[in-house]
Amino acid sequence: LRILHKAFFLSIILIALTLSASAEPESAEASSSNFFLVYNAELGDLEITRKQARSLFTLKQSKWINGSSVQVISLNSTNKYHKQFVEQELNLFPYQVKRLWARQVFSSSAKKPIFSEDFESLIEHVARTKDAIGYITKDQLKAIDNDKIIVTRIK
């Protein structure tokens, strides 16, 4: 009877795996990206590659090149733009980023992300936090104060 149980469980997992494998893979072309990175102007000019952006936003890279600690500013995890940014720009699923944040924060010296309700407050946070990085869409480009914030594309 226990062998039957085991077989039942294994088949559920196998069926699920097959079903999920047949689903369309999620991906987005980098060129059609709607997102820009924004970081505090005190950090100076930086070239941020896709793998660096992923390292920064998953809290795995804790330091900027000048040695200061990275402070991620993000929209709330439930915000649709946050989910789009994570999937399109970081090539991760939002639930993976949530778990990585919890893991990095509660087992190391990583700084917890600061959450913003909307882009307006995210931009404000980046402007007044000297080690901060966040993201915006092109609709916010006009609202950027270039003395305080540097806008860049992921390279």
Place this chain on the structure above:
Amino acid sequence: MTKLLLLGLSSLLLAEQVNAEDSIQVNGVVSAGYIATSDNNFIDKGGDGAFLTENLLRIVGEISPSIAWSGQIVYREAGDNYDDGVRIDFLQLDYTTNFFDTGEQRFTLGRYKNRQGLYNETRDVPFARPSILLPQSVYLDNTRNFLLNSDGLKLSSFHPFESGDFTLELAFGKSSFDDKFTDVTLTENADGDWESEHNYYFDLRWESQAWTVGFNYTDATVEFEPDAGAMIPFDTGFGIISIPLVNGAFDTEFTTVSIQHSRKEWEFTFEQIERKFETTGFLGTTGSASSSLDGYYLQARYFLTEEITLLARYDESNYKKLASADKGISEAEDKTFGISWNFLPDWQLNIEYHEVHGYAWLPPISKLTVPANSKKDWSITAVQISTRF
């Protein structure tokens, strides 16, 4: 009292909710729950269950651009086999540098978290684990002291690539123990002092969107010196008698392999462990005996909606080289079904049911003595509500 103090401290710090300009950051988790068992001494001696409380408070700050400090205290209550109260989960100094163009290398000194498998380093953090009770095959609660945290030096090297991130960790330290370590490894009502001879590990991890693959090897030796008059029950074959407990040691090796596949709505996890125990002394014999407690689990998670995650898991453990005719002692199977609901952004409710066959993971884990009145078929139901700041 300590609970009140901790609560007071956390509310004070909360009141001073750290703003973006501050270089000191404070975060935490507050949770409450209950673990009910149908039988057996896994959670409590009476076999009924116990309240589960897991509160964490973490502080992180900077000394200089390359040196950071951080510490985390945990207040945890989890039944009779866990030593309730506040403990230092980690308290460390990090020196971070980069020897290569990308990535980071970090030297951590102090009490650090041991990485093992996908979940060990955050096993007491409700928001960083898939279920209230982790699969016991790989994350046995009664051996948590071997792997929870260590005092020493840890080196981490992180390398990002286009397709994923590679991390290597090497650690040289000593394990820290709680006061229930004798109960869960040897026998109840026998006191003595435990000392960690060493706790070394090496861990490799690849993390990409679709695949996470990990390998961990941990070598830990712990030594025991009994208090005068400490006794242990011993089965002579003709009946159980009490004999004096003598000095002893566990020399353990843990080898863990992890594979996780992630899709948009599904996540599949397989992890396997081989645990070798070389047991020397304790019973007055000079020789040593080896045993192993191996296991694996298969887990599927389905992200039904943004807030609701369903979990199904099959978990199996085997205790080998055990001179016992009773198969129940050497095996355990756990079928788990669970649901996790993030009903508000920083709130989570977990409910789960475990149908268990066998008692390989019941304390004492050395199986030098056998728990009385153990039932082969039993169940665990657990519920927990958690919030974080």
